[in-house]
Amino acid sequence: MRYKLSIIIMVLVVFMSGCSADQEVTSDGFLTLNKITATFSESGIMLKKSEQPVPDILTLNGIKPKLFKMTNINNNDTFVYIFDSYSERQKAGDEYEKKREEFEKLFAKEPAMPYKCEAKNVIISGAYSIEEYSKEDIISSVHQIKNIGDIVFEKLNDGKYMTFKGEGIDWEATIELKYYENEYIHENGSIDYDQYHWERPILKYKKSDIENVGEISYKFTDEMGSSQSSSGKSLDQDGYIYGSHTGGNGSRSDENSVYTMTIRWKEKEETFELKAEHQGKN
Secondary structure (H helix, E strand, C coil): CCEEEEEEEEEEECCECCCCCCCCECCCCEECHHHHHHHHHHCCCCEEECCCCCCHHHCECCECCEEEEECCCCCEEEEEEECCCHHHHHHHHHHHHHCHHHHHHHHCCCCCCCCCCCCCCEEEEEEEEEEEECHHHHHHHHHHHHHHHHHHHHHHCCCEEEEEEEECCCEEEEEEEEEEEEEEECCCCCEEEEEEEEEEEEEEECCCCHHHCCCEEEEEECCCCCEEEEEEECCCCCCEEECCCEEECCCCCCCCCEEEEEEEECCEEEEEEEEEEEEEEC
16 A cells, blocks of 8 residues: 655754854854754764755745755755844744745645744754655654654754653653753843743553553643643553653743642542652753
8 A cells, every 4th residue: 555645844943052163153152054964964864055946935034045955864855044043033933834835835745744843043944755655664754754853852952851750559650851941142132041841641550450441541730730631541552651742832840840640540540749750961
């Protein structure tokens, strides 16, 4: 059986760090093309500069991107925008949202799935199209897109992570928290943060009668009162439930935070706390 799928990658990336001798950052701390290409190369993705013309429609906030080819990934086009500030990148991101349909029509004939990540002063966009490929090829390509997102988060956005763990009599649970927080200075001199976080729950049934557990619902709440819940879940063959990622750019939990997890199955219920056990860079 053959499949068709077109996937658009829109990865918003911004960089701020110290200066280096090879011009990887500018004097104000923003990263350059050298840093972007070097980071992808170190992660196994080769970006080669292309001299092909860039359509005017791809201009964002007055900036036309530099075009690169991912030479070891189907020679996919990759567009790199560099702005003078966070606010200029943010304006460009807003403009992209207004032009989303035009971008998708340009990149692919089939319906597209937008993908976007934000960080500092740069935008990286790319078109990843798959046509007449097998299911296995499509799955492989989706994994590659995730890999690109991970590079942006971990290495360009200086992403960090924390894990919270706890257990009761029948269950144990983990909440994975990934986040970045990059400080920057507005044009008016005030200090702000470019930030985002994602969290995902993982539940593990501790007993051996997995086949008798049935449908499961759970809810976890942080100390700020924010909660997430899910119902109608089933254990996998190893007794796990992997929840969905959710995220936002508001307040997040820290190393002193405590989550409360409640799990219901059949006519039973168990509640316990989860506390931070590990944190660091990915």
